[in-house]
Amino acid sequence: MGRTRQDVSTKLAAALKAQQDGVPLVVERQSFSQFASSWLTTVRPSLKPRTWYRYEQLLRVHALPAIGRLPLSKLAPQQLQALYAEMQANGSAPATIRQLHAVVHRALRQALRWNLVARNVADLVTAPRVPRTEMQVLSPEEARCLLEAARGDRLEALYVLALTTGMRQGEILALHWKDVDLDRGTVNVRFTLHHVRDGFVFTDPKSSRSRRQIALTEAARSALRQHRIAQAEERLRAGPAWQGQDLVFANPQGGPLDGTFLLRRRFHPLLGKAGLPKIRFHDLRHTAATLLLGQGIHAKIVSEMLGHSNIAITMDLYSHVTPTMQQEAARALDALLARP
Numbered sequence: 001m002g003r004t005r006q007d008v009s010t011k012l013a014a015a016l017k018a019q020q021d022g023v024p025l026v027v028e029r030q031s032f033s034q035f036a037s038s039w040l041t042t043v044r045p046s047l048k049p050r051t052w053y054r055y056e057q058l059l060r061v062h063a064l065p066a067i068g069r070l071p072l073s074k075l076a077p078q079q080l081q082a083l084y085a086e087m088q089a090n091g092s093a094p095a096t097i098r099q100l101h102a103v104v105h106r107a108l109r110q111a112l113r114w115n116l117v118a119r120n121v122a123d124l125v126t127a128p129r130v131p132r133t134e135m136q137v138l139s140p141e142e143a144r145c146l147l148e149a150a151r152g153d154r155l156e157a158l159y160v161l162a163l164t165t166g167m168r169q170g171e172i173l174a175l176h177w178k179d180v181d182l183d184r185g186t187v188n189v190r191f192t193l194h195h196v197r198d199g200f201v202f203t204d205p206k207s208s209r210s211r212r213q214i215a216l217t218e219a220a221r222s223a224l225r226q227h228r229i230a231q232a233e234e235r236l237r238a239g240p241a242w243q244g245q246d247l248v249f250a251n252p253q254g255g256p257l258d259g260t261f262l263l264r265r266r267f268h269p270l271l272g273k274a275g276l277p278k279i280r281f282h283d284l285r286h287t288a289a290t291l292l293l294g295q296g297i298h299a300k301i302v303s304e305m306l307g308h309s310n311i312a313i314t315m316d317l318y319s320h321v322t323p324t325m326q327q328e329a330a331r332a333l334d335a336l337l338a339r340p
Contacts, residue, residue, distance in 0.1 A: 033068035049201045050194035058100045077124040094128040101127035135286040136279040149274035157227035164217045166288035166306045175248040185216040200256040210307035293321040
């Protein structure tokens, strides 16, 4: 027998009430793809642009081709597990699979709240472990070699800043001249730059502690002064084409500098010139922290410079420096307490 008019009326009333409450109208046998599209639309205002673009990319590239046509209410744990296994077999990094798992879990959690599914099947699926990435840290001698190779480079000041402040790449590329006080010798970290599908976006730093002021070394102040002079000459050459965004590190037209271009076309060739192994730009941040801790700078100060949310993160990341620090502390106590 077909549904009665009362059944239809009751379902329609419930759907309209859900829509008034901000829940999308439920389509019978809604596919995962249809739900994902609706969910991405509703969640977008609450996410940073780069985060939303990453969510959309993970779902579009990896999830929808495999499970997009499946009815949302019929999605089973085995199908998600099979998707992750296939991704791993095809060479996807464990970190990428875990990111996708986190996005699917969040989406299905919302579907559960909206009563579109009976359970969050992602709770029953295991994503692969992500091995901890081994940081590659430059020694003091290697750091000096890098700075020597960078002497006279258009972005010399950028490398000096990275090695002496421990700033993240996005923070350096988002730096504006109004955030730099060369007289006082400080920089204020207020933004981070991200390259998304539609261009570049400036967002708040990673956490509240990431909004910070960092003292500059004399080498960094000198390099930034020279960089400002060279940039003024670039601005004159560019004329009306200059974009004038007040960026410290910009492309030759004054616009944002692309991080991928920086890595592949500038940083890696510079490492080769210096005779150094290929490392990530982020490893300059690790190098700065390791050099500071190795010089006996208190971990609390290093943590503040790096913008970590607490000192425990700093000590965990740079535990390889701790044994040396403890040995130096023991020697210092020996010297202090030795009999005259």
